[in-house]
Amino acid sequence: MQEAVGIAGHHAREAGATRIRMIRVRIGESSGVVREALEFAFEAVTEGTMAEGAALDIEVTPTICHCAGCASEFKPANVFRECPSCGSLSTDIVQGMELELTSLEVT
Amino acid sequence: MCDTCGCGIVDSYAVDGVPTSSGAPTDSEHSHDGDQDHRHVHIHASLLGKNDRIAERNRGHLMEKGVAAINMVSSPGAGKTALIERTLRDAVDTMKAGVIVGDLATDNDAKRLSATQAPVVQITTGTVCHLDADMVAHAMPRLDLDALDLLIIENVGNLVCPAGYDLGEDARVVLMSVTEGEDKPAKYPTMFRTADVVVITKVDMAEPARFDREAALNCIHRVAPDAAVIELSAVTGEGMEAWHEYLAQRLHRR
Numbered sequence: 001m002q003e004a005v006g007i008a009g010h011h012a013r014e015a016g017a018t019r020i021r022m023i024r025v026r027i028g029e030s031s032g033v034v035r036e037a038l039e040f041a042f043e044a045v046t047e048g049t050m051a052e053g054a055a056l057d058i059e060v061t062p063t064i065c066h067c068a069g070c071a072s073e074f075k076p077a078n079v080f081r082e083c084p085s086c087g088s089l090s091t092d093i094v095q096g097m098e099l100e101l102t103s104l105e106v107t
Numbered sequence: 108m109c110d111t112c113g114c115g116i117v118d119s120y121a122v123d124g125v126p127t128s129s130g131a132p133t134d135s136e137h138s139h140d141g142d143q144d145h146r147h148v149h150i151h152a153s154l155l156g157k158n159d160r161i162a163e164r165n166r167g168h169l170m171e172k173g174v175a176a177i178n179m180v181s182s183p184g185a186g187k188t189a190l191i192e193r194t195l196r197d198a199v200d201t202m203k204a205g206v207i208v209g210d211l212a213t214d215n216d217a218k219r220l221s222a223t224q225a226p227v228v229q230i231t232t233g234t235v236c237h238l239d240a241d242m243v244a245h246a247m248p249r250l251d252l253d254a255l256d257l258l259i260i261e262n263v264g265n266l267v268c269p270a271g272y273d274l275g276e277d278a279r280v281v282l283m284s285v286t287e288g289e290d291k292p293a294k295y296p297t298m299f300r301t302a303d304v305v306v307i308t309k310v311d312m313a314e315p316a317r318f319d320r321e322a323a324l325n326c327i328h329r330v331a332p333d334a335a336v337i338e339l340s341a342v343t344g345e346g347m348e349a350w351h352e353y354l355a356q357r358l359h360r361r
Contacts, residue, residue, distance in 0.1 A: 103151075
């Protein structure tokens with residue numbers, strides 16, 4: 001989260017802004033990141049920075065796996081990434097591991 | 108993971124007791140609220156991008172030196188240090204290994220491992236529950252990489268946060284002991300999913316622990332279908348041969 005605020009500050013300054021009003025992040029469902037923890041950390045690390053008081057917008061992207069056997073994509077039902085059509089286990093997560101800073105609102 | 112639980116806030120850590128600052132950026136400038144309209148700034152940057160870049164640099168540096176690197180992760184007490192100790196003793200004549208060991212505090216593990224005569228660097232992370240690529244980059248120059256075949260990185264005992272931090276390793280080794288429960292991989296899928304090899308430790312205690320081997324293997328396979336599985340005991344030596352074979356395969360040809 002500190003890294004997010006650092007990157008955000010860099011981009012905001014580059015855009016000639018003095019305050020960050022909103023930080024948008026995208027986190028994958030399988031990234032291991034917990035929304036509540038992110039929100040808690042956000043408040044702590046923005047204190048005393050140009051992002052103090054900014055809103056945090058979290059977009060959670062669902063996990064999508066690719067099944068090599070069926071050459072299709074599916075949403076796993078649980079932590080085991082079992083293809084619902086053929087039952088084989090996927091090792092290829094095509095979406096759901098994101099941990100990205102997507103955009104800012106600045107003034 | 109840490110970027111999120113707030114424990115990603117790295118203030119300072121020490122390499123062999125020497126404090127190192129992460130140079131975390133702080134920003135104290137405050138401006139008055141203006142009446143300007145909000146502007147939108149597109150970024151699309153990975154939050155672990157900086158760590159990943161440093162990890163890639165570590166990997167390149169190690170490759171150039173012909174050193175294979177493994178990142179060993181597990182919950183506290185799963186037997187990382189015991190396995191490394193045994194590995195170093197067994198392989199004293201066949202391979203040159205160095206160790207970077209991470210703990211929140213104390214250099215107990217470094218002392219323990221130094222008794223094997225292998226070069227050991229201790230990173231004390233302070234409050235941080237994982238090693239990151241930058242810490243490893245600071246620790247690597249303390250080892251004579253030209254003299255090494257293998258770098259063993261013993262991560263902080265934690266099955267959550269280290270999952271997200273590439274250190275520049277060639278292989279990630281995730282350990283689970285027979286006393287931890289067969290469903291550990293299902294409880295910590297983010298970590299086990301990244302494993303190149305899962306090592307089941309303390310197999311000499313499987314019987315008293317009523318360890319259900321089949322259930323464990325099945326659980327590992329379902330979470331990490333591509334991971335190799337090695338079952339061993341660092342105390343009795345059972346299964347150590349397979350482990351050494353695995354390590355030998357990882358070594359770069361010089």
